[in-house]
Amino acid sequence: MKTILAAYSGVLRGTGSSIFSALQDLPLGLWPCRSKMEKHLQVISVLQWVLTFLAMGAACTVLLIYIFCTDCWLIAAMYTAWLIVDWNTPKQGGRRSSWVRNWTVWRYFRDYFPVKLIKTHDLLPSRNYIFGYHPHGIFCFGAFCNFGTEATGFSKKFPGIKPSLATLAGNFRLPVLRDYLMSGGICPVNRNSIDYLLSCNGTGNAVVIVVGGAAESLHCAPGMNCVTLRNRKGFVRLALQKGSLWAHSGTFTLYLSSYNRNNIQNRFLHIHRSDLVPVYSFGENDVYKQVIFEEGTFWRAIQKKLQKILGFAPCLFHGSGLFFSNSWGIVPFCKPITTVVGEPITVPKIEDPTEEMVDLYHDMYIRSLQSLFDKSKTRYGLKESDILHVL
Known part of the structure; x- marks a missing residue:
């Protein structure tokens, strides 16, 4: 006990001691070995995220309603009033917290699988990007760890780029959960x-969109390399429409049309465009086992109906148990997840792109994603004969 108290005092004094190291000094009979302790912390870190995703929003909503019925109703009223005032913050860049993104718990989260982020090309801070993330999996563990935290060192690998992971807009209507998500730089996936x-937020922004969404989660299972993309063209249209070309000199800004931009040479010229970047996570589908119902069956029809109502697909899946790895539970399997960020696809700015133009760049994106998959698959556990199925 004296050792633990001394370590805690050291933390307060900033000497660098930690309670974790102090616990290691205890007799082995009183505390698990270091490797077992780290494994327990990894499981807890992953489990808290799963429970947060599944239950935090509903639990906090019920708690808020309950507090309204108690003598502490004024606290609930004050929070509700602030919630109303702050309602549009998620639509305006959110409220990112570097402190939350660098929590130690995310490093344990990363090491559980483990999750890795692979950079293949540099990204310019003078541009904006739309990352298309594939596949969805059950909980998008790779997307969250790589882009919602700094556990895999995104800011160091892509200096000057600020990622914003887009998720269901409904999550930002739930008390407390909305603030938790925004602190990680997560935003609603709406226009x-x-x-x-x-x-409106300058350059160096990377919006990460899980293109396949809820529909793709219905196809995820260990060993399956399948993405829902053929009819998902909205993100391509968005990339063509977004961005602006402007020249700045002195105290004024001159906006230039996309037709004469190539003819203007000016040292003050800056180009804001939103390039497309394919991203593929190897192993995302392997962390849970899912019962996949065939198309046309009653249960698949129920899943699709609930998907339209709820915004997400209710999947029948399981991982390992909390205490016994060979039992069933909601803890994901320890399978490596490797997220590979591909080469940017430069797109022009077209305010009202035609369907032919959208199809052209959509086809380019699909080819780029398939090329990224084929070049990387044998490095990250797949066979040369494995192919990417695009639905």
């Missing part, structure tokens, strides 16, 4: 939020 990040 207003993405417009703000790409058009």
